[in-house]
Amino acid sequence: MTISEGDTLPDLELQSTDGGTIRLSEYAGKPFILYFYPKDDTSGCTREAQDFSAMLEAFQGAGAQILGVSKDSPEKHRKFIDKYDLTVPLASDPDGTVLEAFGAWVEKNMYGRKYMGIDRSTFLFDADGKLAQIWRKVRVPGHAEKVLEAVKALEPA
Numbered sequence: 001m002t003i004s005e006g007d008t009l010p011d012l013e014l015q016s017t018d019g020g021t022i023r024l025s026e027y028a029g030k031p032f033i034l035y036f037y038p039k040d041d042t043s044g045c046t047r048e049a050q051d052f053s054a055m056l057e058a059f060q061g062a063g064a065q066i067l068g069v070s071k072d073s074p075e076k077h078r079k080f081i082d083k084y085d086l087t088v089p090l091a092s093d094p095d096g097t098v099l100e101a102f103g104a105w106v107e108k109n110m111y112g113r114k115y116m117g118i119d120r121s122t123f124l125f126d127a128d129g130k131l132a133q134i135w136r137k138v139r140v141p142g143h144a145e146k147v148l149e150a151v152k153a154l155e156p157a
Contacts (some may be wrong), residue, residue, distance in 0.1 A: 002100075002101065002102060002103030003101060003102050003103065003123070003131055004131065004134075005131050005132065005133065005134060006130060006131060007130070007131045008129050008130060008131075009024055009025065009027065009028055009032065009125050009129040009130075009131070010024060010101055011023060011024060011025040012024050012097060012098045012101060013097075013098075014067075014069060014091035014092060014093050014098055015074050015091060015092040015093075015094065016074065016089075016091055016092075017074045017077045017078050017081065017089070017090055017091070017092075018074070019074055022067070022091050024098070025129075027065050027067070027125070027129075028125075028127075028128075028129040029127060029129075030063050030064060030065055030127055031062070031063055031064040031065070031124065031125065031126055031127055031132075031151050031154055032064065032065050032066075032067070032124070032125040032129075033052075033059065033064055033065070033066045033067070033122060033123070033124055033125075033147055033151070034066075034067050034069065034102075034122070034123045034125070035048070035052070035066070035067075035068050035069070035120075035121070035122040035123070035138075036068075036069050036070065036099060036102065036104040036118055036119070036120065036121050036122075037049070037068060037069070037070050037118065037120055038070060038117060038118040038120060039070060039072060039118075040070060040072045040076050040077060040079075040080035040090075041076075041079075041080050041083065044120070044140050045070070045120075046080075046084060047140050047141075048068075048120070048138075048140045048143065048144070049068060049080070049084065049086050049088055049090070050084060050086065051140065051143065051144035052066055052068065052088040052144050053084075053085075053086045053087040053088045054144075055144050055145070055148060056087045056088055058148055059148060059151065062148065062151045062152050063127070063151075064151045066088050066089065067088075067089050067090070067091055068088055068089070068090045068091070069090070069091050069092070069093050069098060069099070070090070070092070070093070070118060071092065071093055071094055071096060071099070071118065072092060073092055073094065074092050077090040077091075077092060099118060102121070102123060103119075103121075104118055104119045104121045105117075105118060105119075106118075106119045119136060119137060120137065120138040120140075121134065121135060121136045121137070121138060122134070122135040122138055122143070122147055123135075124147060124150055124151065124154075126154050126155070127154070132150070132154060133150050135147070
């Protein structure tokens with residue numbers, strides 16, 4: 001079962017970069033962007049994190065919170081953040097529970113070889129915790145700008 005537009009933000013847990021726990025329910029009350037990406041320190045994932053980091057103040061100015069998620073460990077996330085001076089917060093989903101709940105853990109096919117991996121996808125929740133918009137198979141260039149436009153278009157809570 002995966003989440004669909006109109007569904008409520010599920011109360012699932014992730015690992016924070018400091019080794020603590022993040023509950024998705026903590027993000028209710030403000031617009032919330034949850035984005036899933038395949039792997040730290042790869043070209044597309046780096047660009048995406050840099051774009052969201054560069055626009056973090058604009059997202060915060062629109063009242064929104066952002067969280068990036070991959071299966072990478074908290075330690076790898078810290079190195080990734082430090083290497084690129086990222087300001088967008090990241091979280092780890094080592095067992096893939098959250099990825100599966102959002103339908104972001106999918107079968108991929110490269111050069112005829114099938115394998116399981118993360119579908120680069122973004123989910124926008126409104127201030128009431130309802131899923132307002134989904135982007136799947138995200139193309140990184142211009143994506144952060146599209147998400148910010150969608151945040152600004154949300155009805156005030």
